Amino acid sequence: MSGQSQLLKERDAERQVRRRRVFYIPGYDPIHPRRYRELYRKEGAAQAKISGYQIDLKPKTTKGPYGWHVTSRQHGKETDTDVDVLVWSDIVRGSMSNTIPATYLQMLRTAWCYIGSGALWRLMRLRKGPVIAALYPVGALILQALLAVLLAWGVARAVALIPLPLMSLAGLVLGGGAGIALLRWFRVRDGKFFIYYLMHDYAYSAQFRGANPPELEVRMAEFTEQIAEALQSEVDEVLVVGHSSGAHVGVSVLADLIRSGRVSEDGPVLSFLSLGQVVPMVSFLPDAHRIRADLQFLSGRNELAWVDVSAPGDGCAFALCDPVGVSGVAPEGKHWPLVISAAFTQTLSPERWKELRWRFFRLHFQYLCAFDQPGDYDYFRITAGPRVLGDRYAGRAPSKSRITKTVSKFTSVAP
Structure with a gap:
């Protein structure tokens, strides 16, 4: 692990999360965000029963976008988490x-x-x-x-x-x-x-050959402001979760946030969890200069910990493909993201895997769901438990099957 990552490890190890803010960025999804609350409620209860901890949902206690409040007791420690869904479903519907x-x-x-x-x-x-x-x-x-x-x-x-x-x-x-x-x-x-x-x-x-549509850029700026505000609050961790297309939105939002100098060393720990990412579908296009520059920038920063989780069993994601490496923008001293596998064939029982194997869209959401044979990836321990993301995966080796070789033809980070 690099020196910057070691600094994160030492800082994170000193902190127990008593209060957390989670910002969930959905993928290209036209459905109302209440869907994600119900999914979290149902699957969180199932995972808690399997793994032996407590988790309860209540109405949100913070202002801002749609969300919910989570109280969880894990390893004898209680954590309060406020989850906000950063909504862009109206743009999707349009x-x-x-x-x-x-x-x-x-x-x-x-x-x-x-x-x-x-x-x-x-x-x-x-x-x-x-x-x-x-x-x-x-x-x-x-x-x-x-x-x-x-x-x-x-x-x-x-x-x-x-x-x-x-x-x-x-x-x-x-x-x-x-x-x-x-x-x-x-x-x-x-x-x-x-x-x-x-x-x-x-x-x-594809409509702008990889460049972000104007309306999405406006919404991303709003997301950046909301996360910046949370970083000024009395919480221990601000965790951004980007699923599917929401992963590349999260990359750009966090890059903008750090570039603007609004991540303080004395503030909450900043973490980024990308799930089932499809970044290459954008970054491989000719005019995707923005996302390539943001990938390059974010991958070398010590203001955050970035863990990327995918699984070969998810046919809708670029499983175990390091989005920075395959896009050809890895900088010298790169240390993010940590690419790990959710290993569906191991973390789901044979019976459960047989049930879900050909349900491709359902498997693409498995990262947000319960595993009946959980490994070291547990969405509800990460989002509601007492440890920050960087501490949870400190010292964890990346997946041996990850792909880091440059494949993209277009690697420029400026027009």
Whole structure:
């Protein structure tokens, strides 16, 4: 471990967390944040029962965004935690309000961005799972269009065979209507297929070739202010958790926070936990200068501890890929993030793993859930227990299977 990390270890070892603030940054998710409260309540109770500690949820005690209060007793020590969800679901919903033709145009633009830049082929060299997840909506939308065309042709053909005047014209009108109706049927049922949802997700990152959309930059500045305010409060740790796309949002927010000089040595410990990250989907794009610069900056700082958790069993994440290393921006003296595996095949019983193995979207949220054979990763010990993140993983070796080799073609950190 580097000298900077050793300083963190010594500082963190002196502190017991009695009060904590947690800021949870969701991924690209249009759903109300109450979903995360209910998930925390249900899964926290399950993990506490399995692991033998106590955890209780109450309404939040702090001002600000949606959240909840947690009281937990672990290892004979009681900790109070206030959890805030840094909401950007309204931005997500706005980006998803496209018509069917607009979504197909979006598909073409996104495919061109990833294929034309060469990013897609390089991403496939990391992990095929998230790339397949990216290609799935493209293939599915094309298939839906083909089925709609076939239905339109069949209806038009059948109507044209009726020996009455203008039946050919009527067939074209009815066939076109049938094809459009089928596309609308697919769209309405996207809650089962996730085709439009995933298409909008990847398109959101690709629309500016990896640069952040203006509305997201504004919201990230608000997040930075909220975390800075917490760092001035009487708590022992401020923990930022970024899940999925929320991981790269968290990287930039924390980089901005540290650059602005608002992290005091005498203040709360600052920690960052990234879960199931998909950073390469953004950082590998041509104009992703902002996220690459932030990755480079954050990876060498001693103002925080950064632990990145993923699992090869999660087909929607770039599992065990060091986001700094694979993006080609590792600075001299880099020591973050510590990349470790949640090891689903070991931390979930064979029965539970069999139940979840093919539920890809559910597995992508497993980091926020209970493990029936827990290892050294426990979301509820980290977010509600008496130890700061850096202390909990001090001396922990990174996963032997982590990928650190530069794969991205684009490594510039300035336009």
